[in-house]
Amino acid sequence: MKSERITLKQIIEGFRNPExxxxxxxxxxxxxxxxxREVNIMxxxxxxxxxxxxxxxxxxxxxxxxxxHGPGCPVCIMPKERIDHAxxxxxxxxxxxxxxxxxxxxxxxxxxxxESRSHGADVRFVYSPLETLKIAKENADKKVIFFAIGFExxxxxxxxxxxxxxxxxxxxxxxxxxxxxxxEPMEAVLQTEGSKIDAFIGPSHVSVIAGAKIYKPIVDKxxxxxxxxxxxxxxxxxxxxxxVKQFNEDRRDLEIQYTRGVTFEGNIKAQEMIKEVxxxxxxxxxxxxxxxxxxxxxxKEKYDNLNAEKIYHLPHESIEDxxxxxxxxxxxxxxxxxxxxxxxxxxxPDRPMGACxxxxxxxxxxxYRYGRGLTNQKVLT
Amino acid sequence: xxxxxxxxxIQINEETNSVVVDTMGAQRExxxxxxxxxxxxxxxxxxxxxxxxxKLDEKSAQESLDLYQQILNQDEI
Numbered sequence: 397m398k399s400e401r402i403t404l405k406q407i408i409e410g411f412r413n414p415e416x417x418x419x420x421x422x423x424x425x426x427x428x429x430x431x432x433r434e435v436n437i438m439x440x441x442x443x444x445x446x447x448x449x450x451x452x453x454x455x456x457x458x459x460x461x462x463x464x465h466g467p468g469c470p471v472c473i474m475p476k477e478r479i480d481h482a483x484x485x486x487x488x489x490x491x492x493x494x495x496x497x498x499x500x501x502x503x504x505x506x507x508x509x510x511e512s513r514s515h516g517a518d519v520r521f522v523y524s525p526l527e528t529l530k531i532a533k534e535n536a537d538k539k540v541i542f543f544a545i546g547f548e549x550x551x552x553x554x555x556x557x558x559x560x561x562x563x564x565x566x567x568x569x570x571x572x573x574x575x576x577x578x579x580e581p582m583e584a585v586l587q588t589e590g591s592k593i594d595a596f597i598g599p600s601h602v603s604v605i606a607g608a609k610i611y612k613p614i615v616d617k618x619x620x621x622x623x624x625x626x627x628x629x630x631x632x633x634x635x636x637x638x639x640v641k642q643f644n645e646d647r648r649d650l651e652i653q654y655t656r657g658v659t660f661e662g663n664i665k666a667q668e669m670i671k672e673v674x675x676x677x678x679x680x681x682x683x684x685x686x687x688x689x690x691x692x693x694x695x696k697e698k699y700d701n702l703n704a705e706k707i708y709h710l711p712h713e714s715i716e717d718x719x720x721x722x723x724x725x726x727x728x729x730x731x732x733x734x735x736x737x738x739x740x741x742x743x744x745p746d747r748p749m750g751a752c753x754x755x756x757x758x759x760x761x762x763x764y765r766y767g768r769g770l771t772n773q774k775v776l777t
Numbered sequence: 778x779x780x781x782x783x784x785x786x787i788q789i790n791e792e793t794n795s796v797v798v799d800t801m802g803a804q805r806e807x808x809x810x811x812x813x814x815x816x817x818x819x820x821x822x823x824x825x826x827x828x829x830x831x832k833l834d835e836k837s838a839q840e841s842l843d844l845y846q847q848i849l850n851q852d853e854i
Contacts, residue, residue, distance in 0.1 A: 656841065
């Protein structure tokens with residue numbers, strides 16, 4: 397008998413199947429009855445926060461398990477002074493600023509890139525960084541600046557673009573690098589005073605690139621479970637079950653639920669591309685968290701001629717968020733969006749005061765949009 | 778931001794080291810710059826901002842779905 401190949405539709409629908417989600421929910425509830433303690437699980441990745449809100453998964457887990465929404469949204473953690481850099485560069489008359497769509501609405505200290513564009517700045521949003529090559533070629537009289545954002549998932553694509561610039565001898569394309577890494581903020585939130593995190597759901601596609609190996613030092617040092625999860629609701633529920641089982645079996649392990657995408661070693665070629673182009677920067681100021689050492693990347697010195705931060709004079713003074721905004725407490729798991737005074741009142745997706753409300757993956761925007769799915773979530777403080 | 782969509786390869790362009798993929802009915806081009814495994818038409822890959830980042834492990838996907846079927850069957854008993 398010829399074995400039939402599984403279809404893409406079967407894969408996608410299989411991991412979204414509401415019956416499976418319900419069955420896993422029952423299993424989690426059964427296992428959780430045996431728990432001797434509460435378990436707070438931080439989903440690091442903003443994509444998971446979005447899935448949890450969209451599918452109302454907090455309603456399907458028992459009282460003694462809580463999801464804490466982590467700092468894994470590259471737009472949300474970008475400090476205002478760096479958004480201002482993008483705005484300052486975009487508003488230069490000989491510059492075309494190119495970035496990924498997620499950056500569009502994030503407010504800087506004065507305005508967002510979208511507002512700059514409506515005032516006449518040439519700001520362009522691309523689906524893939526490689527589209528920037530075409531923009532540079534077609535606008536030889538302009539400086540094209542790629543404002544690079546993202547975690548390990550997106551960093552190798554910027555590296556690939558930089559390598560292409562060298563190969564194709566393009567002279568009018570520069571870079572402003574804001575690539576950040578995941579393990580360092582995980583450690584930072586664990587070290588935050590009053591941290592309540594007992595386990596992590598690890599990011600999907602960061603791990604496809606960087607490999608499960610990047611979390612091993614955290615698991616070993618803090619004796620805390622990390623389960624790398626896929627992006628669908630069934631994935632998140634199974635990962636939650638795997639964490640609860642670890643506590644019941646008195647284990648604290650690194651496990652991969654997302655086996656169809658993640659290996660221990662990750663995508664070695666992508667990792668090599670990153671190493672070829674970038675060095676680790678001494679520190680990066682994470683919005684709401686503060687300086688985290690070794691948590692971001694910078695261009696190697698051999699690329700100084702492409703480095704917009706070295707070519708243009710840009711201000712580096714820290715700009716704090718509005719004092720009512722609790723984005724920082726939310727990103728470190730100390731508060732839920734509903735515990736912020738301005739949530740849904742002065743701060744909405746149309747008029748965001750803090751970055752957690754801007755991106756679809758920010759905890760506040762997810763709560764605002766899918767509030768019904770989160771009504772059972774318990775208050776943390 | 779870190780979304781990667783499972784897509785099916787429908788065309789391979791060796792000259793540009795890229796593929797055309799079908800993502801739930803939408804077709805788009807993706808670079809193979811980041812893959813070392815050879816790919817064939819009909820393979821499934823994860824696509825992130827215009828790049829194939831990994832060939833989807835179909836065997837693992839099938840094993841996960843088989844496990845869920847078992848859980849569903851037990852649930853009905």
